[in-house]
Amino acid sequence: MHIVLVEPEIPPNTGNVARLCAATRSTLHLIEPFGFQLDDVQLKRAGMDYWQHVRWLRWPNWVGFAGQLPRHARLWFIESSGPRLYAQASFQPDDYLVFGRETAGLPKRLLEENRDRWLRIPMFNPEARSLNLSNCVALVLFEALRQQGFRGEFGDLGAGHEIPEAR
Numbered sequence: 564m565h566i567v568l569v570e571p572e573i574p575p576n577t578g579n580v581a582r583l584c585a586a587t588r589s590t591l592h593l594i595e596p597f598g599f600q601l602d603d604v605q606l607k608r609a610g611m612d613y614w615q616h617v618r619w620l621r622w623p624n625w626v627g628f629a630g631q632l633p634r635h636a637r638l639w640f641i642e643s644s645g646p647r648l649y650a651q652a653s654f655q656p657d658d659y660l661v662f663g664r665e666t667a668g669l670p671k672r673l674l675e676e677n678r679d680r681w682l683r684i685p686m687f688n689p690e691a692r693s694l695n696l697s698n699c700v701a702l703v704l705f706e707a708l709r710q711q712g713f714r715g716e717f718g719d720l721g722a723g724h725e726i727p728e729a730r
């Protein structure tokens with residue numbers, strides 16, 4: 564899977580996401596500008612000593628990132644208020660999961676242009692504006708991996724596990 568963080572601002576969030584990417588062998592795309600330096604102590608601490616195991620790429624802006632995508636790349640835009648629940652999407656191994664900036668979220672225009680790929684994580688309290696970015700990455704990434712039978716666990720690239728349908 565590919566995880567894309569658009570203009571991340573808070574070092575521990577990016578560090579946590581890097582750790583998730585290392586553990587799941589996902590590729591992390593970081594789109595500038597960042598709200599921190601890449602040698603930030605908190606970034607390193609949250610990512611622990613996992614950074615060396617992360618396949619990550621840095622892009623100067625959205626256009627630079629989008630311009631290099633393979634022709635058939637499938638992008639999912641994860642943002643609150645989306646028309647579909649994330650668990651209703653059918654994920655493929657090379658899909659890109661795109662997440663927004665902590666203070667501003669994903670640009671409205673990007674979301675409106677991709678309404679059929681805009682997924683929300685349900686929230687149950689109207690007082691809650693949004694969830695934490697790294698929690699969102701964990702939820703959607705593991706749903707995508709669950710749908711693929713958690714293939715590749717511990718380097719086993721075989722058939723994967725039989726996952727019973729949720730009732």
Ligand SMILES: C[S@@+](CC[C@H](N)C(=O)[O-])C[C@H]1O[C@@H](n2cnc3c(N)ncnc32)[C@H](O)[C@@H]1O
Pocket residue numbers: 641642643644661662663664665666667668669682683684685686692693694695696699
């Ligand atoms: C802290 S949120 C963005 C701030 C938010 N727009 C606000 O109103 O303050 C950072 C990112 O986490 C993800 N996110 C947070 N809550 C979400 C939800 N309920 N559904 C889908 N994505 C969510 C999105 O990718 C979002 O861009």
